[in-house]
Structures are given as C-alpha cells and as structure tokens.
Amino acid sequence: MNRKRVVILGATGSIGESALNVARDIPERMEIVGLAAKSNAQKLAAAANEVRPESVCLVDETQIDVLRKALDYQPRILSGEAGLLEIACLIDAHMVLVAIVGTGGLRPALAAIKAGKDLAVASKEILVMAGEIVMREARDKSVHVLPVDSEHNAIFQCLEAARLRAGRDDVVGSPRDVRRIILTASGGPFRETPRTRFNSITPEQALKHPTWNMGPKITIDSATLFNKGLEMIEAHWLFAVEMDRVEVVIHPQSIVHSMVEFTDGSTLAQLSYSNMCFPIQYAVTWPDRVPNSLPPLDFSKLSKLEFSTPRYDDFPALNLARRAGETGGTSPAVMNAANEVAVSAFLDRKVRFTEIWGIVEQVMNQHTPVAHPDLDAILGADQWARAQAQECLQSAKA
Numbered sequence: 253m254n255r256k257r258v259v260i261l262g263a264t265g266s267i268g269e270s271a272l273n274v275a276r277d278i279p280e281r282m283e284i285v286g287l288a289a290k291s292n293a294q295k296l297a298a299a300a301n302e303v304r305p306e307s308v309c310l311v312d313e314t315q316i317d318v319l320r321k322a323l324d325y326q327p328r329i330l331s332g333e334a335g336l337l338e339i340a341c342l343i344d345a346h347m348v349l350v351a352i353v354g355t356g357g358l359r360p361a362l363a364a365i366k367a368g369k370d371l372a373v374a375s376k377e378i379l380v381m382a383g384e385i386v387m388r389e390a391r392d393k394s395v396h397v398l399p400v401d402s403e404h405n406a407i408f409q410c411l412e413a414a415r416l417r418a419g420r421d422d423v424v425g426s427p428r429d430v431r432r433i434i435l436t437a438s439g440g441p442f443r444e445t446p447r448t449r450f451n452s453i454t455p456e457q458a459l460k461h462p463t464w465n466m467g468p469k470i471t472i473d474s475a476t477l478f479n480k481g482l483e484m485i486e487a488h489w490l491f492a493v494e495m496d497r498v499e500v501v502i503h504p505q506s507i508v509h510s511m512v513e514f515t516d517g518s519t520l521a522q523l524s525y526s527n528m529c530f531p532i533q534y535a536v537t538w539p540d541r542v543p544n545s546l547p548p549l550d551f552s553k554l555s556k557l558e559f560s561t562p563r564y565d566d567f568p569a570l571n572l573a574r575r576a577g578e579t580g581g582t583s584p585a586v587m588n589a590a591n592e593v594a595v596s597a598f599l600d601r602k603v604r605f606t607e608i609w610g611i612v613e614q615v616m617n618q619h620t621p622v623a624h625p626d627l628d629a630i631l632g633a634d635q636w637a638r639a640q641a642q643e644c645l646q647s648a649k650a
C-alpha cells in the first residue's frame with residue numbers, strides 16, 4: 253500500500269490546497285480518489301480537472317450545475333450531506349483527510365472509520381467534540397487516526413521516534429513514559445499587544461497571522477488562543493494523556509512545532525518551517541519518510557528560537573479550554589460551538605474581539621455537562637450552545 257489512495261474532505265480550503273501540493277510533490281506515494289467541498293464549485297472543479305479523482309462531492313446542491321459545467325471530464329458527482337458520507341466511504345480509498353472547518357467533518361469522519369478507512373485529521377473540532385467516540389470507534393475498527401495539525405503531528409513524530417507506541421498498531425503513545433506534552437503556540441498577531449488595546453482590534457488585524465497562512469476561522473482562533481485551547485483537548489484524546497499533562501508555551505518563530513517531555517527529563521521536539529505540507533505528507537506516508545521538494549531548515553538563517561509563558565489572564569481561552577477539557581463530557585463541544593458563533597459574529601463586525609471570550613464563558617457557565625455522551629448528546633449540546641451564543645449576541649446588542 254505504498255501509494256495511498258486518499259479522499260480529501262475540505263479540498264477547497266487552505267489544508268485542501270496543501271494536500272493537493274503534497275499529492276503533486278509525491279505522486280508515487282499519494283493518489284487522490286475523491287474531493288469534497290461545501291459550495292465552492294469552481295475551485296473544486298479546477299482541482300478535480302487537475303488530479304482527476306473518480307468521485308467529487310459538493311455539499312451545496314444549488315451549485316451542482318456550476319460544478320458539472322466546470323468539469324472537463326466525467327467523475328461520479330455526489331452532493332448534499334449524504335454525498336459527503338458516501339465519498340468518505342469510497343471502496344477504493346485507503347485514507348480520508350478530514351479538513352472541513354467546524355463540526356461538519358464529524359459524521360463523515362465516523363462513517364469513514366466504520367468503513368475501515370484510516371483518518372488523517374486536520375479538523376481538530378471533531379476530536380474536541382467527540383474525541384472519546386472517534387478514538388474508541390477507531391480502536392474498535394483497527395483504523396489509524398493520524399494527526400495533521402502541525403503540533404499533534406510533531407508530538408506523534410516525537411512519540412514515534414522514541415518508540416513509545418504502546419505495543420498497538422495505532423497512534424496512541426505510552427502515557428506512562430510521557431511526563432508532559434508541550435504544545436507550542438506562535439502567540440498570534442497580538443502576542444505583544446497590551447490588553448488595553450484589545451477592544452479596538454479589527455477582523456483585518458486579527459486575520460494577519462505572523463507565521464501561518466490559514467483559513468479565517470482558525471486564524472481568528474490563533475489570535476484569541478482558542479486554537480491552542482482546542483489543541484490541548486485534541487492532544488488529550490489523540491495521545492491519551494490527562495489534561496494536566498498538556499501544556500502550552502509561546503514560541504513566536506513557529507519552527508518547533510511541539511515537544512514531548514519524558515519521565516527521565518529528556519525532551520524531544522520536531523522542527524521544520526511552518527508549512528502544512530510537512531505534517532500532511534507524514535500522515536500520508538507514515539510510517540515511512542520519503543524525499544520531497546520542501547525546504548529543510550537552514551540553521552545558519554535561524555537567528556533565534558524563543559519560548560515564553562502565555563499571558564493567561566489576557567488571553568482567557570487557554571483557561572476556558574483547560575476547564576472544558578477537564579470537565580469533559582459535553583463541555584468541549586459546548587465551548588467549541590459557542591466559539592464558532594462568536595468568531596463568526598466578530599468577522600461580521602457584530603461583536604468586539606474581547607467579546608469572543610466573554611460569549612464562550614457565558615455559554616459554558618450556563619451548561620450542565622453530560623458525562624460520556626453519545627453522538628446525539630454531543631450534537632444536541634452543540635446545537636444548544638449555538639442557540640445560547642446567539643442569545644448572548646442579541647443581549648449584547650440590546
């Protein structure tokens with residue numbers, strides 16, 4: 253299975269574009285057999301015309317004619333939520349890359365696991381919401397969950413390098429030998445901005461990430477540090493470590509992508525330039541490493557690597573996420589959903605930057621968590637949190 257047959261969900265996004273670059277770079281190891289997006293028919297068609305997957309899916313059924321006209325060959329065309337589930341289970345596919353922003357990737361990810369496909373997970377939201385279910389189903393079906401988020405891919409590489417896999421053929425390391433998982437965070441564009449200036453932050457300023465070029469939702473999350481908060485919970489599920497062993501350190505250069513400290517005090521780190529092709533390739537070729545055209549680090553040009561403690565009081569997202577992760581059950585899903593609503597309202601200029609944290613906290617305070625929820629309970633909590641967050645927005649306006 254050297255040439256992996258991959259379906260990309262979220263093909264028109266930032267991760268989708270990087271995944272297409274990986275496929276161009278290592279065609280002998282990666283073949284794209286399915287591409288899916290939500291509504292961007294032209295971009296989906298352009299990608300499909302180039303890589304010619306056997307199936308394409310556009311969730312938005314009103315754009316299907318646009319897609320059909322823009323395609324210069326005749327793949328199987330799927331649409332709607334049902335189409336997304338179908339393309340996630342293609343018989344021919346080995347792996348499904350879930351790169352859908354928000355919660356839309358959860359059902360197709362679970363369907364792919366049921367169909368026996370390995371998952372490459374960029375969509376951290378699905379592990380935040382339903383990490384317990386996703387990891388359990390993956391274990392039951394003996395499929396691999398390979399992290400694509402650069403930090404988690406880095407941790408995975410450190411665990412692999414240390415041969416800490418717990419005698420099982422999956423990505424879970426051995427928590428016994430891991431003392432701490434240390435997630436690095438660039439700190440976002442406001443790393444050094446005084447809190448007194450936060451109220452005047454505009455979407456344009458928040459969308460200018462200093463080191464990464466990503467979709468709008470994750471870029472705003474990087475500015476509030478909710479992205480790192482979501483990643484703490486993601487790490488907890490992926491690597492089966494308790495929340496109190498997951499820590500965050502600010503590292504503005506985004507060269508060290510994360511670290512694992514072991515019980516003997518040694519720390520392993522993974523380093524590369526900030527380009528999502530690195531983690532995507534490793535997820536696709538794992539356990540192999542193969543040559544590519546990506547630039548290796550030039551240490552003569554790296555003047556410094558800095559590390560510092562996050563400003564927890566000024567960026568409350570980290571404490572909120574720790575609380576949600578430690579509470580567990582439906583709490584992370586509620587935090588995630590309230591954050592999505594708040595971020596979207598900020599991008600629409602309906603709330604100020606600082607109100608994002610306030611809305612999430614208010615919704616979390618109103619929630620009574622359900623322990624070990626099933627999928628319906630998680631989706632119910634997600635919907636409840638969205639409605640509560642909308643109410644917060646209305647009362648903020650009044």
Ligand SMILES: NC(=O)c1ccc[n+]([C@@H]2O[C@H](COP(=O)([O-])OP(=O)(O)OC[C@H]3O[C@@H](n4cnc5c(N)ncnc54)[C@H](OP(=O)(O)O)[C@@H]3O)[C@@H](O)[C@H]2O)c1
Nearest residue numbers: 262264265266267289290291292352353356374375466467
């Ligand atoms: N970008 C990064 O560098 C990065 C790094 C680590 C993790 N991630 C994670 O990867 C995920 C994707 O991020 P991104 O930055 O690539 O986002 P993005 O650029 O906004 O792209 C989102 C993609 O998801 C598709 N999509 C949205 N809702 C959908 C739905 N309901 N059903 C099917 N497709 C849907 C979009 O299709 P349309 O274009 O048709 O709307 C688009 O292809 C997020 O969970 C993010 O946290 C991203």
